[in-house]
Amino acid sequence: MRTGSGSGAEPPRGAPVISLFRDDEGGFTTVGVAVALVLSLSLVFASAGAAWVTGRSSEVQRVADACAMAGENAVAAFSTVTQVLDACVLSMGLAGIVVLGAGLVVSCVPGLSVAGAQMTQAGGKILDARRTFARSAADGVERLEATLPLLIVANSASCVAANSTGETSYVGCALPFPAESRSDFSPLDKDVDDERLSQLSGEMGEVSDEVEEAQSRVDEALERGWRADCGSTPYCLRERAASLAGLSSAQNPNYPSPDGWTFGAALLRARRYYAARLSSAVVGGSDAEEITDSACRKAFYEYALEQVNAGIYQELGDGTVVVDLPSLPRNASQTRSTELYTDSRWPCTTEDGVRTLHSSTLCPGATGAASGTASVAEVDSGAVARCDECRMDVGDLGKVASASTSIANGFEHHWRIIVEASEDYERARADEAAAQRRLKDLADEGEDAFEQALEQLGVTRPTLCPPGAWGCVAVVARGSSRSVPSELTASFLSEAKLPEGAAVSASVLAPDSSTEDNNVLASFFDALAASDSAVGGALDGVMELWGGLLVGYGSAYGSVADAGGEFLDGLDGVLGGTVGAWLKGRLKQVMEGLGFEPVDLRLRKPVLVNTQDVLDQSGLDQLSSVRELVAALPDSGSATDFARSVGYWLEDEVGGERFTVAELPIPGTELTIPLTIDLSALRDAS
Numbered sequence: 001m002r003t004g005s006g007s008g009a010e011p012p013r014g015a016p017v018i019s020l021f022r023d024d025e026g027g028f029t030t031v032g033v034a035v036a037l038v039l040s041l042s043l044v045f046a047s048a049g050a051a052w053v054t055g056r057s058s059e060v061q062r063v064a065d066a067c068a069m070a071g072e073n074a075v076a077a078f079s080t081v082t083q084v085l086d087a088c089v090l091s092m093g094l095a096g097i098v099v100l101g102a103g104l105v106v107s108c109v110p111g112l113s114v115a116g117a118q119m120t121q122a123g124g125k126i127l128d129a130r131r132t133f134a135r136s137a138a139d140g141v142e143r144l145e146a147t148l149p150l151l152i153v154a155n156s157a158s159c160v161a162a163n164s165t166g167e168t169s170y171v172g173c174a175l176p177f178p179a180e181s182r183s184d185f186s187p188l189d190k191d192v193d194d195e196r197l198s199q200l201s202g203e204m205g206e207v208s209d210e211v212e213e214a215q216s217r218v219d220e221a222l223e224r225g226w227r228a229d230c231g232s233t234p235y236c237l238r239e240r241a242a243s244l245a246g247l248s249s250a251q252n253p254n255y256p257s258p259d260g261w262t263f264g265a266a267l268l269r270a271r272r273y274y275a276a277r278l279s280s281a282v283v284g285g286s287d288a289e290e291i292t293d294s295a296c297r298k299a300f301y302e303y304a305l306e307q308v309n310a311g312i313y314q315e316l317g318d319g320t321v322v323v324d325l326p327s328l329p330r331n332a333s334q335t336r337s338t339e340l341y342t343d344s345r346w347p348c349t350t351e352d353g354v355r356t357l358h359s360s361t362l363c364p365g366a367t368g369a370a371s372g373t374a375s376v377a378e379v380d381s382g383a384v385a386r387c388d389e390c391r392m393d394v395g396d397l398g399k400v401a402s403a404s405t406s407i408a409n410g411f412e413h414h415w416r417i418i419v420e421a422s423e424d425y426e427r428a429r430a431d432e433a434a435a436q437r438r439l440k441d442l443a444d445e446g447e448d449a450f451e452q453a454l455e456q457l458g459v460t461r462p463t464l465c466p467p468g469a470w471g472c473v474a475v476v477a478r479g480s481s482r483s484v485p486s487e488l489t490a491s492f493l494s495e496a497k498l499p500e501g502a503a504v505s506a507s508v509l510a511p512d513s514s515t516e517d518n519n520v521l522a523s524f525f526d527a528l529a530a531s532d533s534a535v536g537g538a539l540d541g542v543m544e545l546w547g548g549l550l551v552g553y554g555s556a557y558g559s560v561a562d563a564g565g566e567f568l569d570g571l572d573g574v575l576g577g578t579v580g581a582w583l584k585g586r587l588k589q590v591m592e593g594l595g596f597e598p599v600d601l602r603l604r605k606p607v608l609v610n611t612q613d614v615l616d617q618s619g620l621d622q623l624s625s626v627r628e629l630v631a632a633l634p635d636s637g638s639a640t641d642f643a644r645s646v647g648y649w650l651e652d653e654v655g656g657e658r659f660t661v662a663e664l665p666i667p668g669t670e671l672t673i674p675l676t677i678d679l680s681a682l683r684d685a686s
């Protein structure tokens with residue numbers, strides 16, 4: 001908050017403790033007590049004058065000095081109240097946005113969409129609380145400020161009266177400059193638009209649910225593939241490759257779990273298996289059937305090796321995989337759709353003038369002249385004849401695979417399961433990657449919305465320039481010996497030559513450098529947080545977050561990054577390598593880049609200055625003004641009548657001895673703490 005008050009010398013010490021926070025029953029709540037203890041240190045609206053005057057003074061100048069300080073003290077109290085309220089509003093807004101940001105981060109994590117939605121809701125509730133509080137604070141502060149001239153006059157007049165004794169009486173009071181408020185509290189209840197953030201959290205939750213669903217399909221397919229390759233007992237692809245092809249464990253590695261296993265591992269194994277089978281395959285046998293079986297096996301291994309060699313397993317940078325594992329035919333019908341059917345690889349002879357196909361030249365039926373090669377498809381079409389001895393046709397080819405595919409001790413049985421799983425896996429990975437891309441786009445949007453919301457909060461802070469911000473001028477005269485106004489009409493009268501028994505004094509607010517690390521806010525927050533009943537049910541970490549932001553109000557740019565970053569770091573356990581982790585990093589950068597203006601949190605204390613300093617700032621000529629003021633002092637009557645007679649508009653907008661300046665809702669609870677200022681001493685004085 002910008003303050004309109006000037007600065008000056010070291011202020012005097014020892015402000016009295018007057019104001020208190022009370023609950024509706026007139027007692028003190030736990031929180032109220034603590035808050036009261038803290039805020040009462042700085043809320044010194046009433047009877048301040050006694051602090052500045054040690055004992056009764058017969059010197060009118062000393063009474064005038066005390067009077068000026070008493071007036072300005074009301075301004076100091078008002079400034080502190082306003083600053084505390086602004087700090088609450090700002091920090092609640094920041095806390096709300098940070099929690100909303102955390103909601104976005106968590107919503108991006110597959111499986112946590114519900115938790116993300118809850119966190120987003122909590123962020124929204126904090127902003128709702130801020131909205132209610134800001135509205136009440138803006139209204140309260142404006143009413144209190146409107147009453148401030150009256151408080152200044154009453155407070156200072158009560159100080160003057162306190163110095164009157166039976167013999168000697170004083171009249172006078174302090175007058176604030178400027179006379180009217182030049183503050184702007186409208187930024188206090190400027191709303192933050194969190195709708196887009198909440199909406200994004202919902203959309204992210206939906207997409208992260210899709211990611212989760214795709215991931216579970218990915219996991220399931222991978223597990224299924226791994227089980228067929230390495231995990232099932234007593235047979236699996238690895239075990240079969242070792243038993244049937246005698247592959248060494250270096251050639252045929254085992255993966256004890258799906259972690260680290262890929263469909264590429266199964267593909268590599270299949271290549272080695274078929275290469276080994278092919279290299280050891282020999283066509284031969286004691287009869288035509290055996291010869292045909294061995295010839296068909298060799299043809300099948302040759303075909304399978306060619307197929308698996310052309311197979312693909314590739315992981316792409318965008319999170320998708322290309323898996324193309326060949327499906328091997330497992331019966332005659334499927335064989336018809338492969339090259340095994342159409343390859344012209346089978347030897348033919350001419351038997352009785354008919355071109356006849358054999359499984360091998362070793363076939364006992366191959367007695368005629370060689371007649372090139374043909375495919376088994378040509379047997380089906382009738383272009384070549386089937387040999388009666390070896391009976392080679394597509395049916396024999398189909399039998400090779402069908403035997404080993406349909407039973408668990410066949411290599412192809414496990415391969416088929418792996419191929420099917422790989423197809424599901426490829427689809428699921430594509431779905432997952434697509435959902436992740438959409439999630440990333442939403443997270444990008446979330447980062448923008450987060451930044452905008454924070455900027456909405458920080459761009460404009462209230463401007464504080466209440467009546468008395470430039471200072472208070474006290475005009476005091478000793479009742480019994482006040483000189484007649486005519487003396488004041490002398491041409492060259494100076495302030496030093498005011499009539500005997502009259503005096504002026506001025507005070508302004510000066511920052512108290514001993515309060516540089518102002519702990520009013522820290523203590524204020526500690527008081528709130530110390531009450532278990534107040535924060536019970538609040539989200540974990542939210543109160544700490546709010547506290548960090550509240551206490552860091554004086555250096556908002558640092559504290560937002562610190563407190564907000566710490567809060568987001570608390571989510572680390574669940575993020576892994578998700579889009580959420582990425583978004584968290586982005587949000588932290590946004591907070592670090594945030595340019596909040598730091599706030600001077602030093603408490604302000606009244607100090608005496610030359611009257612001219614105050615009048616100059618108000619554009620008033622010192623001499624004539626002082627003369628007019630002293631001349632206007634009534635012999636009797638109230639100070640408020642005097643102030644009104646010299647043009648001050650005094651009104652009571654607070655209307656009671658205790659004024660609730662704002663209602664502070666505690667986020668996450670139903671609790672509302674009324675922040676009440678006790679003005680009774682002033683009412684008595686005026």
Ligand SMILES: [Zn+2]
Nearest residue numbers: 358363387390
């Ligand atoms: Zn034959």
